[in-house]
Amino acid sequence: MTPEEQDALKRARRGRNLALGLVLAGLVALFYAITWAKIAG
Amino acid sequence: MTATIMPTAASITVPSEWRDYFALTKPRVMSLVVFTGLCGLLAAPGHINPVLGFTAVLCIALGAGGAGALNQWWEADIDARMKRTAKRPLPGGRMERTSARDFGVALSVASVLIMGLAVNWLSAIILAVSILYYAVIYTIWLKPRTPQNIVIGGGAGAFPPLIGWVAVTGHITLMPVLLFAIIFMWTPPHFWALALFVQSDYAKAGIPMLPVVAGEATTRRQILGYAAVLFPVSLAPWWIGGVGAIYGVATLVLSGLFVALCLPVALRRSVEGDRMKPEKRLFGYSVLYLFALFTALVADRLILGQGLAA
Numbered sequence: 011m012t013p014e015e016q017d018a019l020k021r022a023r024r025g026r027n028l029a030l031g032l033v034l035a036g037l038v039a040l041f042y043a044i045t046w047a048k049i050a051g
Numbered sequence: 052m053t054a055t056i057m058p059t060a061a062s063i064t065v066p067s068e069w070r071d072y073f074a075l076t077k078p079r080v081m082s083l084v085v086f087t088g089l090c091g092l093l094a095a096p097g098h099i100n101p102v103l104g105f106t107a108v109l110c111i112a113l114g115a116g117g118a119g120a121l122n123q124w125w126e127a128d129i130d131a132r133m134k135r136t137a138k139r140p141l142p143g144g145r146m147e148r149t150s151a152r153d154f155g156v157a158l159s160v161a162s163v164l165i166m167g168l169a170v171n172w173l174s175a176i177i178l179a180v181s182i183l184y185y186a187v188i189y190t191i192w193l194k195p196r197t198p199q200n201i202v203i204g205g206g207a208g209a210f211p212p213l214i215g216w217v218a219v220t221g222h223i224t225l226m227p228v229l230l231f232a233i234i235f236m237w238t239p240p241h242f243w244a245l246a247l248f249v250q251s252d253y254a255k256a257g258i259p260m261l262p263v264v265a266g267e268a269t270t271r272r273q274i275l276g277y278a279a280v281l282f283p284v285s286l287a288p289w290w291i292g293g294v295g296a297i298y299g300v301a302t303l304v305l306s307g308l309f310v311a312l313c314l315p316v317a318l319r320r321s322v323e324g325d326r327m328k329p330e331k332r333l334f335g336y337s338v339l340y341l342f343a344l345f346t347a348l349v350a351d352r353l354i355l356g357q358g359l360a361a
Contacts, residue, residue, distance in 0.1 A: 022067065022068045025070075026072075040109070044102060044103065047102040050100070
């Protein structure tokens with residue numbers, strides 16, 4: 011693998027990990043909000 | 052994770068990015084799904100906690116995205132043969148096929164479970180049925196086998212307002228079934244207008260679209276036929292008293308124009324080098340039509356306070 015391809019791979023992996031992290035954080039926030047909504051309801 | 056380009060002998064290794072996963076969900080189709088689902092939710096009688104309402108719409112979007120990913124996983128070879136779809140992540144060689152399948156299954160299962168646990172299980176069951184309907188009945192079974200694929204497959208896109216409505220009410224009544232019927236009857240003219248001007252692409256991919264199998268004249272007649280049926284179906288919510296005059300008048304105009312735009316498509320035949328303007332105009336208007344009709348439905352409910360549990 012050339013250095014350019016390695017860089018591209020790293021960039022893609024970093025982007026995917028960041029996106030996955032944001033999705034997981036969003037799910038935590040969603041479940042927290044759902045719990046409160048259920049308790050209030 | 053890396054992917055190997057499938058159709059060519061020269062393998063190119065390209066990393067798949069988050070954008071590729073996003074593209075798998077068919078964002079443009081999803082926008083219409085989310086919109087009609089949200090409108091079904093807003094037009095339904097009763098009240099839903101805003102957080103749970105948001106969750107319901109999110110689950111509809113996730114379910115549609117999962118079904119879209121499964122569709123692209125199954126149709127990767129077909130997509131590679133069509134200009135319109137050749138640059139998608141799988142035919143473009145930016146993702147492994149199994150990654151698309153796993154992503155689709157994960158999104159689908161998560162959407163149904165969250166919908167069931169947070170909103171209600173009836174809407175979760177309908178969501179599951181809609182995903183299976185699109186991924187299995189339409190994509191795997193009907194699309195490659197029958198020129199009527201769009202007619203029955205259109206049911207998959209008709210579920211969102213029904214799911215949104217049931218998320219609020221918890222039960223199925225005539226009104227959400229009519230909303231389902233409107234999208235069901237709208238889908239054939241919408242897709243066949245597209246199929247008329249991308250006809251050669253579908254033929255090359257071996258998909259038995261109506262224009263390819265039954266010919267242009269039959270397709271044009273059927274476009275008008277479905278539009279003629281759509282006209283009374285779209286007005287039925289008004290006739291049964293489920294909505295008020297805002298929806299009624301708006302739909303009268305919108306559906307009238309829809310039929311009017313179908314007429315030139317039905318009466319003409321394409322010639323060599325035809326730019327297919329009436330067909331493209333009908334396709335463009337059909338998207339606008341659905342947005343406008345559902346906007347009128349919600350406006351009616353919010354302004355006139357209708358949306359009776361008919």
